[in-house]
Amino acid sequence: MKRSEVVLETRGLSMYFGGVKAVDRVDFSLWDRELRCLIGPNGAGKSTFFKCLTGQLNPTAGSVVIRDVHVAGREPHEVSALGVGIKTQVPNVFSGLSVEENVWLAARRWHGPARARALTTETLERLQLTEIRAEMVESLAHGQRQWVELGMIVAADPWLVLLDEPAAGMTHDETTRTAELIREINTTATLIVVEHDMQFIRMISDKVTLFHEGRILMEDTMEVISADPKAREVYLGTRV
Amino acid sequence: MKLSLDFQGTVIIAIFGVIFMLAAPALFGKVTIIKMTVPISLAILALSLALVWGYGGILCFGQTAFFGLGAYAYSIAATNSGESTGAIVVAILVAATAAAILGYVVFYGRVSDVYLAVITLTVTLILYSLMRRTSGPDYKIGDALLGGFNGIKSPKINLPWDPGDTLSRLELFYPAIAALILAYLLCGWITRTHFGRVCTAIRENELRAELIGYDTRLYKLGIFTVGAAIAGLAGVLFCTGVTRVTPDVFNLYNASLVIIWVIVGGRGTLIGPVLGAFGLYYLTEWLGRTASINNNLILGIVLIIFVLGVPKGVVPTITDWLESRRGHRTLRAQERRMRLRRNRTGRESPS
Numbered sequence: 342m343k344r345s346e347v348v349l350e351t352r353g354l355s356m357y358f359g360g361v362k363a364v365d366r367v368d369f370s371l372w373d374r375e376l377r378c379l380i381g382p383n384g385a386g387k388s389t390f391f392k393c394l395t396g397q398l399n400p401t402a403g404s405v406v407i408r409d410v411h412v413a414g415r416e417p418h419e420v421s422a423l424g425v426g427i428k429t430q431v432p433n434v435f436s437g438l439s440v441e442e443n444v445w446l447a448a449r450r451w452h453g454p455a456r457a458r459a460l461t462t463e464t465l466e467r468l469q470l471t472e473i474r475a476e477m478v479e480s481l482a483h484g485q486r487q488w489v490e491l492g493m494i495v496a497a498d499p500w501l502v503l504l505d506e507p508a509a510g511m512t513h514d515e516t517t518r519t520a521e522l523i524r525e526i527n528t529t530a531t532l533i534v535v536e537h538d539m540q541f542i543r544m545i546s547d548k549v550t551l552f553h554e555g556r557i558l559m560e561d562t563m564e565v566i567s568a569d570p571k572a573r574e575v576y577l578g579t580r581v
Numbered sequence: 582m583k584l585s586l587d588f589q590g591t592v593i594i595a596i597f598g599v600i601f602m603l604a605a606p607a608l609f610g611k612v613t614i615i616k617m618t619v620p621i622s623l624a625i626l627a628l629s630l631a632l633v634w635g636y637g638g639i640l641c642f643g644q645t646a647f648f649g650l651g652a653y654a655y656s657i658a659a660t661n662s663g664e665s666t667g668a669i670v671v672a673i674l675v676a677a678t679a680a681a682i683l684g685y686v687v688f689y690g691r692v693s694d695v696y697l698a699v700i701t702l703t704v705t706l707i708l709y710s711l712m713r714r715t716s717g718p719d720y721k722i723g724d725a726l727l728g729g730f731n732g733i734k735s736p737k738i739n740l741p742w743d744p745g746d747t748l749s750r751l752e753l754f755y756p757a758i759a760a761l762i763l764a765y766l767l768c769g770w771i772t773r774t775h776f777g778r779v780c781t782a783i784r785e786n787e788l789r790a791e792l793i794g795y796d797t798r799l800y801k802l803g804i805f806t807v808g809a810a811i812a813g814l815a816g817v818l819f820c821t822g823v824t825r826v827t828p829d830v831f832n833l834y835n836a837s838l839v840i841i842w843v844i845v846g847g848r849g850t851l852i853g854p855v856l857g858a859f860g861l862y863y864l865t866e867w868l869g870r871t872a873s874i875n876n877n878l879i880l881g882i883v884l885i886i887f888v889l890g891v892p893k894g895v896v897p898t899i900t901d902w903l904e905s906r907r908g909h910r911t912l913r914a915q916e917r918r919m920r921l922r923r924n925r926t927g928r929e930s931p932s
Binding site: 422427435438442449 | 775778779781782784785786788789790791792793794795796797849
């Protein structure tokens with residue numbers, strides 16, 4: 342696969358809730374091996390846009406194409422079947438099961454028993470979860486739960502990874518480690534990361550897409566965006 | 582491996598079942614054993630809901646629909662064919678097919694959990710009033726009169742190779758308890774397969790299961806259908822045990838009883854609901870013989886006590902308690918070891 346290829350593209354993607362235009366005619370392109378951050382103020386439409394990509398919402402209009410496959414209106418498991426790993430905003434894990442079982446279930450979906458076991462062990466080590474592999478996920482701290490979810494994504498060995506607020510609620514150290522992990526995933530996969538935490542975006546960012554009122558306001562590096570007066574006005578305010 | 586250890590527990594319980602099967606004739610009188618077929622069949626019904634609700638997370642309020650369909654299908658097929666082996670297969674297939682059709686509609690229609698409970702209950706109640714209206718000579722399938730609220734007489738089970746050699750009510754105990762043990766092993770095995778583990782994962786978080794690529798509708802349909810097949814088999818044993826099947830198998834009282842067995846025994850275990858069914862069956866039977874208190878009142882009180890006081894059910898509560906005791910013991914052992922080490926180093930340091 343060449344580096345210059347578009348792997349995910351939306352054309353005129355719109356999601357309306359009654360009269361509210363949460364996402365409004367968005368044209369978006371993601372290139373192979375890119376690490377793209379989606380930012381924007383609350384209600385800018387990032388998460389709705391994200392859910393349209395992952396099959397959690399059926400868009401009102403427009404198309405989503407992932408490697409030549411139209412996915413708008415498909416079920417989440419069909420999107421996943423294309424080799425896409427998805428992390429939702431609210432941690433979605435199997436609370437009543439062990440850490441190992443969580444990761445194994447993800448690995449086993451696409452691999453045979455032996456390969457799944459190997460992938461599970463490998464993933465647990467990679468995310469430093471080996472020591473707590475037998476613990477129930479419900480007994481873990483918030484940050485660890487997030488990693489279990491990341492582990493489930495990594496274990497399936499996806500080529501495209503979509504993360505909605507992966508660092509939400511993490512301590513500073515945990516955030517740093519998550520940023521390292523995301524950069525590591527980026528060596529083999531293309532990523533979209535929806536995030537609030539500016540600090541975190543600076544750690545990982547490559548190219549940033551700024552959402553505002555359901556549309557893309559601008560697309561550039563974090564330096565350019567934080568210097569732009571209009572972008573500062575809608576989102577960054579005086580904090581940065 | 583941890584998993585094979587888990588399955589050992591299931592096998593050990595099954596071995597206890599076999600021992601009970603062999604020892605029962607020496608322990609109990611004939612009447613007790615003859616009467617035991619009914620609670621055994623109810624235990625299999627409880628087991629089917631333990632699989633569907635306890636592991637699959639599907640609250641089916643109408644598990645008795647498949648139980649009753651199994652009983653009716655068996656009685657009709659056996660009356661017509663004059664032998665039982667094929668009729669048992671028909672009964673299981675009818676129950677499973679009904680569940681597959683109903684399940685397809687509710688799971689692929691993305692019906693939410695609460696509505697699923699309401700829909701399954703409604704199906705049972707519809708069957709109840711439907712079967713009550715089938716009295717008279719016009720309502721018959723082949724030679725089998727449906728019989729309205731009097732129901733159908735259920736032919737005896739015969740040996741597979743000889744339709745003339747039927748089992749007495751005493752002998753029926755053996756296939757019944759064997760079916761319970763086999764169904765228990767089957768369920769235990771299913772929960773440990775990849776399929777079963779995905780079903781448990783869906784119970785824990787359906788969206789996550791979808792996001793890692795599982796078509797959750799298909800898995801739910803699968804476990805729902807298997808559960809219905811087991812309930813259908815239970816229905817066969819029930820109707821041969823009481824020699825008749827009436828529309829009452831579909832009534833509200835029975836539909837809620839199954840739920841109570843599972844709640845009392847414990848969701849997320851297989852043996853719990855089985856014990857719950859036996860326990861509550863013999864409790865109500867004993868109350869019916871001795872006390873002048875209303876049975877339903879007692880059952881209601883039992884349910885309230887369990888929902889408020891023992892929400893996890895008997896078996897999970899006991900295992901949790903045993904595990905915490907074991908935990909304490911290892912903690913205490915660790916403390917003792919550390920104390921010893923400290924003493925030793927304490928003794929060594931002055932020298």
